[in-house]
Amino acid sequence: MQHGHSKPMTGKTVVVTGATGGIGRATAHGLAMMGAHVIVIGRDPKRTDETAKEIRAAGSGKVDAFFADLSSQTQLRSLADELLTAFPRIDVLINNAGGYWNTRHTTADGLEHTFALNHLAPFLLTNLLLKRLQLSGPARVVTVSSNAQAMGRINFNDLQGEHAYSGARAYNQSKLANLLFTYELDRRLHGTDVTANALHPGMVSTGFGAEDPGRAQRLLVPILRPFMLTTAQGAATSIHIASAPDLAQVSGRFFAKRTPRRSSAASYDAATAAKLWNVSAEMTGLTPTG
Ligand SMILES: NC(=O)c1ccc[n+]([C@@H]2O[C@H](COP(=O)([O-])OP(=O)(O)OC[C@H]3O[C@@H](n4cnc5c(N)ncnc54)[C@H](OP(=O)(O)O)[C@@H]3O)[C@@H](O)[C@H]2O)c1
Numbered sequence: 633m634q635h636g637h638s639k640p641m642t643g644k645t646v647v648v649t650g651a652t653g654g655i656g657r658a659t660a661h662g663l664a665m666m667g668a669h670v671i672v673i674g675r676d677p678k679r680t681d682e683t684a685k686e687i688r689a690a691g692s693g694k695v696d697a698f699f700a701d702l703s704s705q706t707q708l709r710s711l712a713d714e715l716l717t718a719f720p721r722i723d724v725l726i727n728n729a730g731g732y733w734n735t736r737h738t739t740a741d742g743l744e745h746t747f748a749l750n751h752l753a754p755f756l757l758t759n760l761l762l763k764r765l766q767l768s769g770p771a772r773v774v775t776v777s778s779n780a781q782a783m784g785r786i787n788f789n790d791l792q793g794e795h796a797y798s799g800a801r802a803y804n805q806s807k808l809a810n811l812l813f814t815y816e817l818d819r820r821l822h823g824t825d826v827t828a829n830a831l832h833p834g835m836v837s838t839g840f841g842a843e844d845p846g847r848a849q850r851l852l853v854p855i856l857r858p859f860m861l862t863t864a865q866g867a868a869t870s871i872h873i874a875s876a877p878d879l880a881q882v883s884g885r886f887f888a889k890r891t892p893r894r895s896s897a898a899s900y901d902a903a904t905a906a907k908l909w910n911v912s913a914e915m916t917g918l919t920p921t922g
Pocket residue numbers: 649650651652653654655656673674675676679700701702703704728729730731749776777778779832833834835836837838839840841842
């Protein structure tokens with residue numbers, strides 16, 4: 633038997649979304665190895681249970697599995713209720729689930745899928761868990777963005793690509809939204825013991841975008857795959873932001889390769905961030921907290 637107390641994340645409860653595959657799974661695994669009590673969130677009960685079982689068998693901290701299709705606000709709200717009931721403290725929330733869809737899909741709520749899953753889901757889940765994170769402080773919110781943020785533009789006139797949809801445009805917008813959300817959250821958390829940071833994981837060999845890939849993706853990914861990072865390498869920055877003791881006070885930053893980086897000029901526009909926050913609160917029916 634190992635002595636759990638010697639591990640750096642012992643006693644920490646960490647929620648990881650999109651933990652059934654790719655970067656999220658490796659993130660959950662890595663943090664469990666560091667002694668964290670990991671809560672893996674997946675949309676498919678079988679895959680999620682199997683992931684939890686495998687991480688548990690690798691032997692370290694406690695692992696629990698919870699299910700929700702995060703593109704559904706009803707399921708997301710139930711999940712948040714279940715988490716708040718089950719866990720008196722949540723030390724780290726890792727908003728990792730996300731994807732790319734080449735053609736326009738809508739969710740159960742009638743929202744464009746990329747915007748709903750990549751942006752509104754982390755926005756809503758974080759807000760629903762925020763008080764518990766604050767009570768658990770020092771706590772951390774980690775959101776997986778992408779270098780695609782640099783090409784993003786928030787089109788308030790057509791946020792959901794109803795007039796013109798492109799998978800790349802929707803994805804880039806959602807990853808810029810991850811940063812605007814993170815920076816606005818950081819401003820709102822000022823003076824509290826909760827940090828908010830975002831990251832680019834690198835180009836990682838995962839199942840990313842496989843549900844509805846574009847032509848370029850179908851052609852390029854098999855060629856690029858040998859040069860991509862492994863999922864363990866791709867999880868390194870998420871794990872670093874979630875756990876590094878020297879980042880306890882660091883907030884409102886964008887990381888790549890475990891190092892703070894400047895993000896696009898657009899991501900630092902506080903007026904856009906505030907507007908996106910308000911629009912997102914309206915779209916998710918979040919009660920304004922001021
Ligand atoms: N791979 C890269 O090179 C790369 C680069 C930059 C940024 N990223 C970002 O990294 C994050 C993780 O991506 P990945 O590459 O690991 O992709 P992935 O292999 O496709 O994994 C995505 C995870 O999200 C889950 N998920 C998808 N839709 C969901 C939904 N509606 N509700 C709940 N969970 C859902 C998936 O669950 P299932 O098992 O059920 O499918 C899976 O666990 C994403 O935010 C992505 O934008 C990736």
